[in-house]
Amino acid sequence: MTDTRELSNDAPILDVRNLVMHYRTEKGDVSAIEDVSFSLKAGESFGLVGESGCGKTSVAMALLQLQAENAGFEGGEILLNGKDLLLMGPSEMRSHRWNDISMVFQGAMNAWNPVHKVGAQIKEAMDLHVKPQLSHSESRERIGQLFEMVGLDPKMMDRYPHEFSGGMRQRAVIAMALSCDPQIIIADEPTTALDVIVQDQILSELKKIQRDLGMSILYISHDIAVIAEVTDRMGVMYAGKMVETGPTIDIFHNPKHPYAFLLLSSTPSITGPRRKLAPLEGEPPNLLDPPDGCRFHPRCPFVTDQCRTEEPPLADIGAGHKVACWNWESVPPLSEGLRK
């Protein structure tokens, strides 16, 4: 991935700045995204990791402006090539969906409509976005090429989704995401619910396609191992906040936020040094009423009084590595693990 690094000096194609989004419910506001910033440069891949319910998918949906009806943006901006998506009208936003930002949905999801042929569902997006419009035979040819690219038989385009296996369906989802030549692909848990072998095939397929076509990919996963395998930079989210962000290698080998540290400690590593696995105890907080101070403090082994009252800022600790923790210096190296 060295070639993608060279591009990273350019201005980001996607720039999320201080995004704040709340879900309005009868019990009060749920702060699902709280002051989240990250950017994505051309050809780069960025990973968002965190437990379920920490706001990863809310971020993905916000990027496509497909958030739930009760969601409201309280601040921040989402700049796509310098234009704020939050200020766009519905029809302008529609022209950017799939054309500029497409999405690889979760394999477990019913991303395919059961009553239409797979090819027709891909063609539908191409008919809208690809300019100049392709003829019937041209779009079939293009879908055939896409299918070959993701390792599917082009004849499968005339089949219905239920005739595909889980892995094939996921490959077809990738083909659909590529159909309009987007600048950015959001891969939301692209391999969850697939078996390990297929998981690995799909990930290398995605990596290869990214290398060949030079698009940016935003990976979203609860599985830090997946993120480590495929991304250049990553961000760790906890309870709607970005708690640590930086180059993937740095965070993977040297996590500085206690949450990232514990996430990694609870994941076995095949290649890294032997270490004891430590379970991550407790659950993410209820976002209707998030804890004061640092949102992680109730679960944090390094907690101090300051953490309970004051919210730590996301501070740069060098080389683009940022951490939102008062005591990041007391987090030990991963190899030492947590002393009980």
Next chain:
Amino acid sequence: MGRYVFKRFIQMVLLFLVFFALSWIALQAIPGNSIEQQLRLNPNLPPEAITQALERRGLDKPPIEQFWIYTKDFFTGDLGVSWSRYPQPVSSLIAERLPRTVMLFSVALLFQYLVGFQAGKYLAWRRNKRGEMAITIAGVSLFTVFYPWFGLMMILLFAVKLGWVPTNGFIVESIWRDAPLSANRMMMTMFTSLMLVTAFIGLTVWASARLDRPSQRRMVKLGAWVAGIGAFFVYWLTNDNLVYAKDIAVHLVLPVSVLTMVGFAGVMLITRTSMLETMKEDFVLTARAKGLTEAMVRDRHAARTALLPVSTSLVLAVATVIDGGIITESIFGWPGMGQLLLASVVAEDIPVALAAFSFTGILALLGHFAADVLYGVLDPRIRVTSQG
């Protein structure tokens, strides 16, 4: 698909045989005198008809043998002679009545489903918005109203007070005195012309999806609608028999409207529930993420998939044509199968009643069959599982 249709067809034939036997037994069990005595007491029946019936139909033989003779006659096309309208053959009575019932109820059912589906789609899509409450209340009130009373009130309003439509009947006899063709023939022409136009538009629109450019597709679709409807109007407006067609058409207006009004809400509520379910599906999110317009998401994805349970309800609705038919035809004086059935049962005209039962049964089963095939067409998953 072929095997699926074949299997359904065989099931339909078996079901008909059961129905056929049950209706025969039910009519044997009518309280009162035995058939032989009914025949002798019937003043409309000349003695030679009685002897003929007794010998030919084996009415003096044990029930099992009678049933066997009746079955053989029925399937060789000999339905016998009406007892109450001697000597009219039963088959000619059926041939006269059946098309009228089919015409009225297929048109009404079509309208019920068109209106109901559109309304349900609208309700689900604009949930919690203005208009939902009004449509739901109106629909459910009409659905639960005592239908014969409602029918009479509509006649009172639109036929008696306003005089827009005839109060009842199928035609106005005086208009048809010098008609060059029978009313049934006219009706069949009307029905055929409607079917032809629908088929033409449907097929052209379906085929247009294969065209390369969207602009061509739009042109061809628009052309099909204009040509189809245009041809329909040109044909009828230049037709010498327009006055007869009009007579039948105005008689259809009230029953069809009333049937639509009382029936659409059922379809509407089923569509609404099914739509709300589908709208939660992930593929609707996919469709939106693809940048499809809201109308495309609604029609191609949400509503298209929500059609499946609606077509199941169509199966059931087709079956209700039998009982709904009797009430509707009585209220609107529509001389169809329902009235024939009622009259023949009251008059204990067994051959007519049996034939009427059998043919309404065939009608309902054919409707079932058509809906089953439709279901297979709509849902690709059914096609495959039934083949495998």
